[in-house]
Amino acid sequence: TVHIQRDRHLRLEEQSAVIGDVVSVPRPSSHIRNQFYIAYGDLVYTWRYPSVFIYFNFSPKGAVALMRHLTQQLNIIKIPFDFNVLYNPSSYGRYDSGILRIKKDSYELVRQVLQTVYAENESHFQTNVPIFTKVLAPGLALAERPEKEFRFLEGFGMNRCKIVANALMEAHQNGDESPEARMQYILKQFEQYGIDLERPYLNPGSEDIYTPLDVTNGVTVS
Known part of the structure; x- marks a missing residue:
């Protein structure tokens, strides 16, 4: 609920509004x-x-x-x-x-x-x-x-972790739970969604246009 004062929050032409009228409120x-x-x-x-x-x-x-x-x-x-x-x-x-x-x-x-x-x-x-x-x-x-969200308003970190979780679940269901096998399932899941594991912060097909900052000691972050 938003409480307003007519003379402070409504435009002059809307200050005579009655119940049921639609008004613009900042x-x-x-x-x-x-x-x-x-x-x-x-x-x-x-x-x-x-x-x-x-x-x-x-x-x-x-x-x-x-x-x-x-x-x-x-x-x-x-x-x-x-x-x-x-x-x-x-x-x-x-x-x-x-x-x-x-x-x-x-x-x-x-x-x-x-x-x-x-x-x-x-x-x-x-x-x-x-x-x-x-x-x-x-x-x-x-x-x-993320362009592909598993649920509404899903954050970036949750999105990428969900991909990893799906891969580990698939590995478990197939009985392939060695570290090497798990990594292969993870790679396959990321590939399935078109995500480059070397640049997982990008969406599929997106160009990395994000130049890092120059830190204050003069060394460029890479």
């Missing part, structure tokens, strides 16, 4: 869902493919700093996004403490913003990143939103 700029505080960009966008997830492994202080600086900069250059950060400080330690969703074709512009914001807040980042993602910098990684 959505809140942020809210909480599934342990995450979510900030939305100023530019409204209906999320469809292709979109990209960028994962942050940072401290609670880092989350506060990036929530302020990153969202400001992305709004300035008019990039649609949503930025999810864990709202409970005791939950941090996960490799995906923050998740930024953007359009694929806006990555290069976003990378330039990330380059500056990361350099200013590098001390807040841990080094590890989620499995199957592409490392952009220590504690910062990327993956494309």
Whole structure:
């Protein structure tokens, strides 16, 4: 339920609306869902493919700093996004403490913003990143939103782990449970879905356009 005040939240021509009328109400700029505080960009966008997830492994202080600086900069250059950060400080330690969703074709512009914001807040980042993602910098990684989802609104990590789980289940059902056999089943499952196991962060047939950041000590992450 959303509670509004006519004179503050409705356009002038809609302030005389009565029960049953349809009106336009600006959505809140942020809210909480599934342990995450979510900030939305100023530019409204209906999320469809292709979109990209960028994962942050940072401290609670880092989350506060990036929530302020990153969202400001992305709004300035008019990039649609949503930025999810864990709202409970005791939950941090996960490799995906923050998740930024953007359009694929806006990555290069976003990378330039990330380059500056990361350099200013590098001390807040841990080094590890989620499995199957592409490392952009220590504690910062990327993956494309899966084209093939096993269930509605399935995350990238769950999607790839489901493929591995299906492979291990098939190996078990066939009685082929040696490490070598299991790996062959995993390779077969990824191949079946058209995913390159050398670049599992990409969708089938997708080009790797995601240039990593240059870290602050001058070494390019590869």
